[in-house]
Amino acid sequence: MHQPTTEPRPSIYYPYEVFAPWLPSAHGPQVRQQVVIVGAGPAGMVTALELARHGIASVVLNAELQFSQGSRAIVFTRRSMEILQQVGVADRMTAAGLPWRFGNSFYRNQLCFRMEAPHDENDRYYPMLNLQQQYLEQYLYEACAANPLIDFRWGNKAAAVTQHDGYVSVCVDTPEGGYVLESGWLVAADGGRSAIREACALRMEGASYEGFFVIADIRVDLPLPTERLAYFDPDWNPGNTILMHREPHGIWRVDYQLPEGETPEEALRPESLKARIDAQLEMIGFGGTPWEMDWSSVYSARTLTLPDYVHGNILFVGDAAHLLPIFGVRGANTGFQDAQSLAWHLAYTLRGLGGGKLLANYSAERVGAAREIIDEAGKSTRFMAPPAGGFALLRDAVLSLSLTEEFVRPLYHWRTSRPHEYSRSALNSAGDDNALFTAGPAHGAPPQNIRLGANDYLLDHLGGGFELLYFTQGEALPRPLLAVVEQARARGLTLRVTAIGAAQAVAGADQTLADASGRLRQRYGVQADGAAYLLRPDQHVCARWLTLDATRLQAALAMI
Template sequence: MNPTLPERIPVAIAGGGPVGLTLAALLSRQGIACVVIEADEAYCTGSRAICISRRSQEILGWVGADAPLVGKGLGWVGGRSHFRETEVLHFQMPSEPTQRFAPMVNIQQFYVEAYAHQAMGEGGAVFWNHRVRAVQPQADGVDLTIDTPAGERRLRADWLVACDGGRSTVREQMGLQLEGTQYEGRYVIVDIRQKTHRAVERLAWFDPPSNPGSTILMHRQPDEVWRIDYQIRDDEDPAEAVKPENVLPRVQSHLQMIGETEPWEPLWISIYNAKCLTLPRYRYGRVCFAGDAAHLVPIFGVRGLNSGLDDAGNLAWKLARVVRGQSPEALLESYSTERVHATHENLAYGAKSTEFMAPPDFAFRLMREAALRLAVDDPHVRALINPRQSAPIAYTGSVLNVADDGAWANNVAAPGSPAPEALLRGPQGETHLSRRYGQGFVCLVFGGAAPALPEGVEAVCITAAMDVHGQAWQRHGLQGPDEAALVLVRPDGYVMGRWHGLDPRPVAQALATTGVFA
């Protein structure tokens, strides 16, 4: 049974998919009351978005949703590509034993939704089978008209976040349109249940004998499920292409070709075509956009859901500070600027991957076949057929970045970059530095005792004895394990500034001049 919908709420979230539910959990953890308005009656069906990046696992870890996800999901570190029946690529993603998470975890989207929902606690509530019908932005809030099982209701929200997907009602109500490119190539998506002993990898076949002229992708998922994506011809009717009598023979032909002979059953069938679209801005007064409501990114390179979770991680701490009166509303402009920048980078990579995986014309098809043919014998060509997997994007040029105070050993942890991971040894045993992020500001203190930092900034002292692998000082650009330095990390795990020495005044100045502190 749904709880009672309030008449007024600090934050309303339209859309109860993984992005909306994760945002609600993050806000709840920050002490901000919110409601999620979801038109469906329950979590999604079918696998949908299945590859969860290391960065997304960290974000889900901020609300305690990482443990069930890692426990259920299938971690993987690489993949294989085939041209016809010949393997032309075996790639490995950056990984090491000291990392907290695998580079990528395969898990069905409905599990992510469930774990994020469970992490919300009492600070938020989900209203299933409730649909946002009308949106009226005001100077100091947003008036919503909501269709509920009991009839029409009105809700006044101080802030509205649209996470209601690619067909966003909020976006339509506000007269906004996505801009960019939509590709014609279509992929049928199929979930089947079949036992297998194959390793968990991203598997791809180009022009396989089982389905000549097509491209096929396969991912193992929990519950003995295969996710299979295959391209259909341009002249095929999409409505006919998803009919079981047309799908199942293609699946059977491919399973037979690769030697998967166990009995199988279909679970879910859908169809997809790649889109590189975005809103020009993600904040319009008291309304913000996140996930597919803000941008549509091709599935190739798994940047769709992962970029949406990064939206939630960026927005949650900023919106929480604004709602509490700790920061001016202008802080939310940095959400829009930073995440639009990230989307443009994701779209650029996604477009390149799409043009290879689903060539839009004869010239691209010709170039792809040439690259695949050369890759059979030439290892130097193989990098051209390896799609760049989702990775955190540096917020280059953000107004929240504070310029470095001189030379540093590297730019891995330069302002605007995601704070690098490090495995540390403490009184309770080994722990990862990333566990300290996700709630408030953190100042890493190297080479001495913590100085008097501004209120609301937690000091984390890192000594040479703790940094047994040397990861923290090396990755943060220090010259040695005993060098004195301060590194200010934002609540979303991004470096805001770094300074040689232990003088706390630049930290306070940075928070004031960037407009983070009211």
């Protein structure tokens, strides 16, 4: 029998709660489910919440009885916050987290590069927000627990998985014994050491990099701003790299590379941790400052992905699908994008739409995104922790030159995680005006937010299905367009029409957003009435027109 620990995890700032296990004896015979999600980390819970937004019920299996140990993922990007807004937890994240937009790189204790992430009045969220993963998991869990379409089962471990013709059976182990759960689809969100991936005998493609890094979370009072700090080749750790981040509740993340040959076990000895952290605080001018350890771990950088995220009726998401280095805050942030994409592709497949091609499109798009990230992350990793030989020689030359030469300093840039643009998606309209626009989000790109009022933004009004943004100052939408919209709805497509530009409500539109200043038109490259954008349920653009008519809209919707 599966016996997860019932002792609360230790922490000096987060009060862990141990939840009661879900026991089969209290719930009677199990019926076949539409979707079972194995793994209740951020990617798994966002998948469940996104499925629920599309009306799809799911069962979430969590092998543990409490949230994950340690801060783990702590930096969440603007696009992640926009996704979390859709599932209802962004306000809590904003209230609890620390926003930031600057990153500093030091060589020999001299500032050599200062990164500034773009931010303007049209952005509801900062480029980055720091918050420990336990809080994110708590907010997501509480949203799941409040949703009647999500059956969350603590202390339930997927012990074995069998694929059948059109469904999957899962042998689930609990503290009182096992039971079998059948599901039309199984989502593997069980992390980097995915048991589902292993059970399917699947192997990832990519590279693992030399060397190890220690993550240490300490409570310490440092009068420094919330900015990323990176130190290259410090005296106390020659040839290696140290990162620092401020977290809420007086916690600082100290992330340092181990000298060659030192084992993870040696690195995590208390005396080793103390010596390294004391040396880092001394180097930055706070030697002797008292500090307290909360959590520590060791990781190595890997850039790996499955070549396909769909295997029969098993779907992979997050770290179960790919393993990415933390440089550039790619792990959890990429997992959110996976979850958002998978949920709508799966929901529409369950509705009988897409002719079976939607899940193949999910895999193609997200594998493409992972490969793009791997390419970028590989560059970052080879700079942060260069392999011996030519890479190390080149990195050291850049460091040395950066003390006096301005032109090499941008090479310090850490290539921050960004949303993938599905420019080659099979769902993009081939007959629209994408190539003729001079501004605005192109095929496959996420939307650009626009501030509409004091606390009112464009993305506050979007989400939940397909969105047709129709630019007009007229009194009503063209009847032929509305006829196509009704046809799409009749076949099961959730499609909302937003009229943009008119001061009064536009007849036929589901909502009207005024644009008296013309800011929205300008940012979206719209010059005349009749222009339009079509957004997918994950808000990415799949078509845009300088002038939209019924025939062109029908052709775009036929892609789904």
